[in-house]
Amino acid sequence: MKGLHKYLLVTRTSIRSNLAYTADFIAGSFFFVLVIFIFMQLWQAISISDGSTEGYTVNRLVWYYITAEIVVLSKSSVFRSMNEEIRGGGVAYKLNKPYSFVMYQLSDGIGQIIVKLIINAPLGLLLGYLYVGGLEGFRWESLPAVILSVVLGILLNFFMDAFIGMTAFWTEDNSAFYWIAQKLSFIFGLLMPLEFLPGVIKNIAVLLPFSYIAYAPARLLTSFSVGTMLDILPVQLFYTALFAVLSQMLYLSGAKKLNINGG
Template sequence: MIKYLKIGSYFLKEVRYYGYLLVLDNIHLLLLIFVLTSLAIFGAKHQGIDTVGGISLTSYVWYVFITELVMVNWKDQHLIDEIKGGSIISFLNKPISFIGFYFAQTFFKTLITMLIVGSFCAGVILLFTQQFPFFGIMELLLFLLSFLIGIAMLTLVSLIIALAAFLLEDSTFIRLMINKLYFIFGGLFFPLDLYPQRMKSIAQFLPFQYYLYAPAKFFSGGELGFFWSYFPLQVLWLGILTGIVLAMGKTCMRRLEINGG
């Protein structure tokens, strides 16, 4: 476990010197948050619009802040490229799992990037709205737990797509399809509460909402009842995705050894 934590510490050292580049790379997210916040203020003050589908405009801005923070900072194409390029072979004779390495590398890099970029975006929202989602200590801790599990789930999905590249030679098309499903069934721009009942029913059987919609809604609303309604399913999906990744990883390593790796 310690050796995987060290992988995250390496990226943290890079941030000390190149952290400003992370902000510049995500300037479009800052602009998006600025536009949404401005529209929310304009709608509330000049158009008399207080809610969107029963959600306050300020809560909606915070909701989109969380979902966009996750997706905009998610860079997983390198996983497909590295596995296609044969990097997996270098782990055959090393005391470290290639799944553990790529998971730790992607997870910690994404988490650290989100913390830095998210601080700037949250500052923009607070500057204009002067409102922060109401949180007690318990709600804040539960959100952080759910948020971390969500990032872990997203990392596992990316590993599944990347390992599929090893089996199918190229899984970029799978990545593109999954990214489109995030928009629809993950609640990227709009909470699933606004969806027709049939679409909500479909989303219930997919993992996407448990690392986008659910943590974002809990952050913007902070209702413990809602948290306990989705958290067990989030943990269940985490276990399912972990099992799939481990099974695919063993299959890949077995094929490498059989083929003379």
């Protein structure tokens, strides 16, 4: 527990620091409302045009999208932060500190994530209720699995961003990697359920980690069954652990070739 105390302090400081930026809060909330509003209009228009929505009603599609957006928008700025630390040489000041660099970033990131969740989750629930009412066929017993899946989705997103951010040790500019990974997670789960994808692409998407960021929790909420839960949660857990280990390995490997000039 003593070892964890320092990380809890980092998280607490991060929460306080993020709560101070009210303007960013407001901007983030407006953006959240905007994208939810646009997608509500889009699904409504598709449904009016008698489009096939793979068994999803507008109600379930809206709730799917809200859940997926809550996960994706409640992310930390770990990619930007790692880039700045590594490129700017700030990482040098952290090398000799009595903590793990990755754990430090995680603790700081959790602070940001908590603050964003405090805003996004109630706002998303409110928007959903106001627009389409409660989720059709919602089962209370699904809630623990959905919450666990949301947490795992957010952590997986964090470690994937950290993994890409760590490539700054080797590359001059890694933003293209970040954009591509981000858009893969949008296509494979955020913008639409995987069931919308053509057969072969869907089968590939189910195997990729990107689907386990937003699709997994949104699917669990809107189509809960014990079978779905057993299909989704172990894979989500596996990918989260895998990217956590890969981030740590990449950091250790990158730190060895770190070259800092000046002080």
